[in-house]
Every structure is written in structure tokens, then in C-alpha cells.
Amino acid sequence: MKSYEFIEASLSDGIALIELNRPAQYNALNRTMVREIVDAVESFDRNEEVRVIVLTGKGRAFSAGADIDEMAGDDPVRLELLNQFADWDRLSFIKKPIIGAVKGYVFGGGFELALNCDLLIAASGTEFSFPEVNLGVMPGAGGTQRLTKIVGRTKALEWLWSGSRIHAETAIQHGLINRIVSPELLMEETMKMAKQIAVQAPLAIRLIKDSVNKAVDYSLYEGMQYERKNFYLLFASEDQKEGMTAFIEKRKPDFKGR
């Protein structure tokens, strides 16, 4: 496994784990760290042994946001040339399921990173927030877009304008997160969910993600056509034969990802 400066990456039983590793800074994201996260996610996405990717933070917080010191002196030209958000864009091309296990503070860039996950499990007491407005700026890594797609413009504007903290209970009511669990069991419960997905046919999991993502951007008509093609495509897989044969033979399927 490649070693990184600001994150830790490991793999066990088909489940890849990426841990943000700047606990003393509540895992504040600097540019190198974002690149490391994206590199790790991409390499797991290409690794045939990996079926699910889990993303979490070491210490008390998932991530308290971007490293402000790093950007305080930036100007528009430098930002344009730096094109840092291109790294974030790469996260949207990941084909495998990403489960975020979040806790403590999920703020700013940390919240945007969480919104890039497919499923989110939060420890009770977790707080989400976009505090950028308090610094005279706004989210730049997809926050205004992804949040709005999930909760609608009414709540998105309220939260983005006020910078207020969104408690896990509120987040779950608005469909931002999937589950709230006891803090002590965050990783255990996350891994259980990861394992449930890891035993499914990987190609089906993959094309479901692909199709659901299209529902965000496409018209219903185009989305339906797209879904149909993916459905047909799965009938070219060995796992479809295995799945249906196992069902008829009343046994558990053994999916190979082919």
C-alpha cells in the first residue's frame, strides 16, 4: 500500500479504508491532502480486489474544513492557474461505492467531501455546516450544487447564508445522511454496511450508482433510456447468470464481478 503524508489507506476483505490523518487540525483539508484522497480513491477504484471504499477521519472530527492559512493570500489568477477543484471533479468519476463515516465536525470542505460520498453514516452528535460565508466567501468544491440537489434550494440557502450548524437529526430528516449510530460503533456499523454491499454483484452495484447519478442531471426520459441500457448491459455479465441460477436453485449466489 502506498504511503501518504496526510491520510492513511488500507485494504481488508474487499473493503478499502481511507482515513484523514491530521487529527490535531481536526483533519483540515489542504491541497496536498485532497490530492492524496483523490489518488487513493482512484487507485482503489481500479483495484479489482476492492468492492467498497470507506472514507473517515482520525480523531474527534471528520473534517473541520479547508486549511484557511493556505488560501488566505490567494488571488483569482493564481486560483485559475492552480485549478485545484479539478481534483475534486475526479471524485465524481469514481465508479465504486464510497461510504463516508462521519463524526464531530463536518464543516466547509469537509462537508463537501462528505457530499461526494454515496452513503453517509454519522455518529450521533455530528454537526454539519458551511461556514464559508463567515469568512466572506462561499463553498467552491461543489457545496452549493450538491447540497441543493439533495435538500432543495429553500434549506440550502438558509444553511449557506447563515453558516449555521446542522445537527445529525436534522441532516437525516433532509436526506443528507443515511443513518445515525452511537459514536462508539461508528466504524463497526459502517463496516457492516460496507460488507453488505461488498457481497453483492459488483457490476450491478456499479451500474446502479451510474444510473442513480444520471437521475440528478438527466431529464426523466433520458434517465429512463440510460437505465434501460445499463439493465441490458448487466445481462452480458457472468454474475447475472450466477445470480439468477442461484435464485432458481435456491442457493446463495457467488458473485465474481465479471
Next chain:
Amino acid sequence: MYETITYLINNGAAWITLNRPNTLNAFVSKMNQEITHAIKTASASDEVRAIVITGAGRGFCSGQDLSEVDEHMDHGEVLRKHYGPMIKQIYQCEKPIIAAVNGVAAGAGFSLALACDFRLMSDRASFLNAFVHIGLIPDSGNSYFLTRLVGEARALEISVLGEKIKAEQALSLGLATKVFPADHFEAEVQQFTERIASMPTKAVGLIKRTIKAAGNTSFQDYLEEEAQGQRIAGLTKDHREGVQAFIEKRKPVFVGK
């Protein structure tokens, strides 16, 4: 380090003593902040396995210091800024909190006692939901806790009539855990605290968590909360010690982990 309270750790218990005896320990915003801070500190401290809140002098707490109230005061903001955070800190605390009600607990002082897990009362102590007498409503979590303790009908009587509730009456209403004679109140509180502080602290915290869930979630969610709580408790040293002691027919020695 504190001005309006004292904070002391003794035998695994944190003692928070409201210390404005000349006013029967009336609340000023500084006292809200200091209690909040003390509860936070005790919650995070590994050596603390029980928290006691009591009052110096004759009273437990007489509620808001009315000399701080003027016509420009925004009562809602005072609650949001000072009382709310204090009560929330108590509510979120997963260590057992004992209110040692040594004397009168009136207004927000009554609310403070209600927010605790146990209310030990001196037979000379009393509760008074005094808010209505100055044209206000019970605050600082008062109606939330009171309703859960005695039901809506009783809560309404206590809050609207605003009558003094003596210790014995508090006991029969279920508002007091125990009542002790004033003469040996301190010794009894000490003994009760030591008992609580020697319990399996993590399990006690999880019991608090589960009981809160029981009042605030659906049955389905409650069952899940219970399963997670038992999973966590099942991993503690104290659980192993409890089982081992049972097998060996001896008293368990819990360490709170």
C-alpha cells in the same frame, strides 16, 4: 478558577457547589457559564464517575438573580445564550448527575434540579415553580423534564398554581429520589454519591442514553438504540468483571470502563 461556584473532585465524584450564599445561590450569567464549563470538564474527565450539584449555605438555588433583570432584557436571548447551553450540557452528559437539594430550589433553580438524574432532598428543602408569580413561564428545560417526571396534569398544577412543594410531597410525586433529615443530609449525600461513583459508569451512561431514546424515538429506532447500547456495554471491562464476580460469588469491583 471559578467565581460563582466551587469545583472539587473527591473519590471519583465531581462536586459543583453553587457559591453565592447571600442570594441563596441565585443565577447570574457568570454562574450559568461556570456550571456549563464545570459539567463539560467533569464529563471529559476520566477520574469522574459521578457529578453532584449542590448549594452553599441555606439554599440550593433561588433561580435568576432579579437584580440582573431590567426592562430592556430580551428574556428569550438570555435563555438561548446562558440557560439553554447549561441545561443542554447537563442533558448531554453521560455521567450520573445528582442534585443534592440542601434547601429551597426555586424557579430556574428548580429547573436545574429537574435536569439532573437524581434529586436528593433535605427534609428542610423545597421546590417552587415560581415563574408564574412574576408573570413568566417555567424555563431552562423545566416543562420538558417536569412533564416527563410527573405527567402533564401534575406539571400544569405545579407550574400554574406555583405552590411550594415540601420534600415529603416531592418524594410522593416522584420528584425526589430520596429525602434525608437535614442533620445528616451531607453524610447521606456523600454515601449515595460514593455508591453511584462505584457503579459501572459506562453502563450507567448507556442507560441514560437509552432512556432518553425511549422518550424521543419510535419503537423501531429505540430497539436499534438498545442493541447498539448493549453492544457497547458488552465490550466494557466492567461487564466482564460483573460476570466474573457473579461466577465467583463475590462483589464486583467496577472501574468505570
